[in-house]
Amino acid sequence: MSVTLPVTSSATSSLPVLLVLDAEPSPRLGALAGRADVRYADEHTLAAELPRADALLVWDFASDAVRRAWPGPGPRPRWVHTPSAGVDRLLSPEFAASDTVLTNARGIFDEPIAEYVAGLVLAMAKDLPGTLELQRQRRWRHRESLFVAGSRAVVVGAGPIGLAIARTLRALGVRVDVTGRTARPGVHGAEELDELLGHADWVVCAAPLTGATRGMFDARRFALMRPSARFVNVGRGALVVEDALVTALKGRRIAGAALDVFEHEPLDPGSGLWDVPGLIVSPHMSGDTVGWRERLGEQFLDLFELWMAGKPLPNVVDKKRGYVPSHDS
Amino acid sequence: MSVTLPVTSSATSSLPVLLVLDAEPSPRLGALAGRADVRYADEHTLAAELPRADALLVWDFASDAVRRAWPGPGPRPRWVHTPSAGVDRLLSPEFAASDTVLTNARGIFDEPIAEYVAGLVLAMAKDLPGTLELQRQRRWRHRESLFVAGSRAVVVGAGPIGLAIARTLRALGVRVDVTGRTARPGVHGAEELDELLGHADWVVCAAPLTGATRGMFDARRFALMRPSARFVNVGRGALVVEDALVTALKGRRIAGAALDVFEHEPLDPGSGLWDVPGLIVSPHMSGDTVGWRERLGEQFLDLFELWMAGKPLPNVVDKKRGYVPSHDS
Numbered sequence: 001m002s003v004t005l006p007v008t009s010s011a012t013s014s015l016p017v018l019l020v021l022d023a024e025p026s027p028r029l030g031a032l033a034g035r036a037d038v039r040y041a042d043e044h045t046l047a048a049e050l051p052r053a054d055a056l057l058v059w060d061f062a063s064d065a066v067r068r069a070w071p072g073p074g075p076r077p078r079w080v081h082t083p084s085a086g087v088d089r090l091l092s093p094e095f096a097a098s099d100t101v102l103t104n105a106r107g108i109f110d111e112p113i114a115e116y117v118a119g120l121v122l123a124m125a126k127d128l129p130g131t132l133e134l135q136r137q138r139r140w141r142h143r144e145s146l147f148v149a150g151s152r153a154v155v156v157g158a159g160p161i162g163l164a165i166a167r168t169l170r171a172l173g174v175r176v177d178v179t180g181r182t183a184r185p186g187v188h189g190a191e192e193l194d195e196l197l198g199h200a201d202w203v204v205c206a207a208p209l210t211g212a213t214r215g216m217f218d219a220r221r222f223a224l225m226r227p228s229a230r231f232v233n234v235g236r237g238a239l240v241v242e243d244a245l246v247t248a249l250k251g252r253r254i255a256g257a258a259l260d261v262f263e264h265e266p267l268d269p270g271s272g273l274w275d276v277p278g279l280i281v282s283p284h285m286s287g288d289t290v291g292w293r294e295r296l297g298e299q300f301l302d303l304f305e306l307w308m309a310g311k312p313l314p315n316v317v318d319k320k321r322g323y324v325p326s327h328d329s
Numbered sequence: 330m331s332v333t334l335p336v337t338s339s340a341t342s343s344l345p346v347l348l349v350l351d352a353e354p355s356p357r358l359g360a361l362a363g364r365a366d367v368r369y370a371d372e373h374t375l376a377a378e379l380p381r382a383d384a385l386l387v388w389d390f391a392s393d394a395v396r397r398a399w400p401g402p403g404p405r406p407r408w409v410h411t412p413s414a415g416v417d418r419l420l421s422p423e424f425a426a427s428d429t430v431l432t433n434a435r436g437i438f439d440e441p442i443a444e445y446v447a448g449l450v451l452a453m454a455k456d457l458p459g460t461l462e463l464q465r466q467r468r469w470r471h472r473e474s475l476f477v478a479g480s481r482a483v484v485v486g487a488g489p490i491g492l493a494i495a496r497t498l499r500a501l502g503v504r505v506d507v508t509g510r511t512a513r514p515g516v517h518g519a520e521e522l523d524e525l526l527g528h529a530d531w532v533v534c535a536a537p538l539t540g541a542t543r544g545m546f547d548a549r550r551f552a553l554m555r556p557s558a559r560f561v562n563v564g565r566g567a568l569v570v571e572d573a574l575v576t577a578l579k580g581r582r583i584a585g586a587a588l589d590v591f592e593h594e595p596l597d598p599g600s601g602l603w604d605v606p607g608l609i610v611s612p613h614m615s616g617d618t619v620g621w622r623e624r625l626g627e628q629f630l631d632l633f634e635l636w637m638a639g640k641p642l643p644n645v646v647d648k649k650r651g652y653v654p655s656h657d658s
Contacts, residue, residue: 132461
């Protein structure tokens with residue numbers, strides 16, 4: 001879906017008001033000097049500022065302040081951009097029902113996340129965590145490792161991130177099935193997932209968090225996986241019932257897992273997830289390669305140019321579904 | 330080079346004597362029942378048994394007993410097979426000068442080692458060691474990581490292992506140069522290595538250990554690398570001057586390294602290599618994926634069939650150079 005928006009001006013300025021949710025001035029926005037009235041808000045001032053903004057840049061994309069501060073009927077931004085792939089943190093029912101256009105950072109994270117997943121798959125196949133632990137103990141202990149080429153993966157999530165993961169794993173010789181909400185050429189429908197789980201050496205979750213996907217990796221689905229299977233989540237934490245994963249790992253129902261995302265981030269130092277045998281915990285960093293903030297800033301500037309010119313915006317989120325439909329790519 | 334050998338019989342048997350250097354009966358050799366007189370030797374009995382053997386299988390390929398026990402003039406095996414890629418441990422000057430044919434396990438380790446190297450490259454790019462250490466400390470610390478696609482690698486060693494590493498890294502979008510002893514299409518000559526080192530993000534050593542390559546990664550070559558470069562050795566330990574690597578890492582002349590092979594294996598618990606910052610130590614396991622011993626056994630049986638049939642053997646080592654010349658592949 002792409003949408004053309006009328007560029008509106010606020011009452012107090014001849015320039016459109018761009019509100020930025022961020023504690024500090026964001027990089028790259030200096031390029032908008034003289035073209036937008038750039039204002040900053042934090043989670044405390046956001047509610048008061050939102051009705052006066054023409055557009056909102058959710059630079060602090062880890063915040064859920066937009067969900068809480070979104071105005072009811074009345075003035076509100078015509079356009080909201082989040083420099084993230086997922087939009088679950090900001091989409092309140094009121095926002096979803098409004099005619100405000102929401103765009104995301106589609107495209108920026110695809111290849112970095114795909115590399116990250118490939119790295120996790122290879123690290124688990126070659127037991128790099130075991131090697132590093134033995135190194136710490138100064139112990140030389142040869143082990144046999146797994147050959148990745150010819151193994152099977154299911155990637156859950158048929159957006160650009162899931163498809164990039166599939167491409168990269170295939171480049172390593174992995175046989176990959178991709179599942180999405182509905183079947184399309186090269187993508188299995190959600191109803192085929194359970195059957196596919198029983199054949200997978202690697203199950204990679206890169207789905208958007210929506211009402212339909214929340215908690216989809218539960219005890220039942222972990223029970224469908226092979227004892228030798230390993231699970232990777234780079235989507236959103238709440239896609240996984242964390243307790244069920246811990247139980248599956250501790251009971252050796254599956255062989256290993258890696259989580260880059262969690263229901264509550266940052267993960268509390270007291271969380272039981274830090275030291276589950278066979279579980280790799282990383283701090284939501286899979287897509288964040290050097291220069292990522294600059295690339296996100298440039299992407300926003302490109303969208304801003306289109307918006308100012310009254311041209312259609314790409315990366316428009318279907319707010320009912322909670323993601324950018326893939327026929328739009 | 331491939332060579333046809335006359336099948337000779339020992340004085341005490343109508344069957345050819347196959348001597349196996351190994352503490353225990355090797356798998357798969359039961360298939361030779363009635364076709365060969367299979368005898369076993371250990372490093373203490375090898376010297377006495379060698380003159381009576383028609384063929385020698387160096388199943389205990391990590392031993393250097395063959396080098397020590399090789400007979401002078403007089404009876405000796407006509408064929409020696411080692412189920413390893415490198416032949417440096419067994420090639421004494423006397424063996425090299427003899428007309429005994431030496432074959433190796435060319436082909437078995439290529440793709441497993443290539444995957445292992447790709448795993449190390451991705452793990453270092455994504456700082457997986459740092460992530461695991463932070464996990465141990467229950468610390469959530471987001472970091473930016475490196476994007477591997479578009480980075481540059483030099484693979485030193487243009488045999489099938491080096492070429493497989495190059496293919497796999499290229500599949501991940503890495504721009505790869507390969508160097509060998511002499512230039513050929515797609516391979517740079519050894520004289521180009523120094524220049525290439527200055528442009529590489531990843532330097533991967535997969536060369537055979539010969540008189541020409543021993544100690545090739547010394548202080549001078551580490552000084553030619555970029556401060557951001559990372560070094561991986563999956564060849565032989567003695568290709569690297571280990572003290573020079575440690576100095577380069579401690580002085581941050583290069584950014585990181587991973588060694589799977591060492592001058593002395595197993596690495597002594599007291600070695601200073603275990604805890605050098607930025608160095609990953611693994612126990613010579615890069616090529617050893619589940620089923621590797623069975624594959625090595627099958628490869629030997631295939632060669633044995635050719636030998637018995639008087640047909641040319643593949644994988645014949647040029648004993649002067651110390652490896653199987655690549656025009657043979």
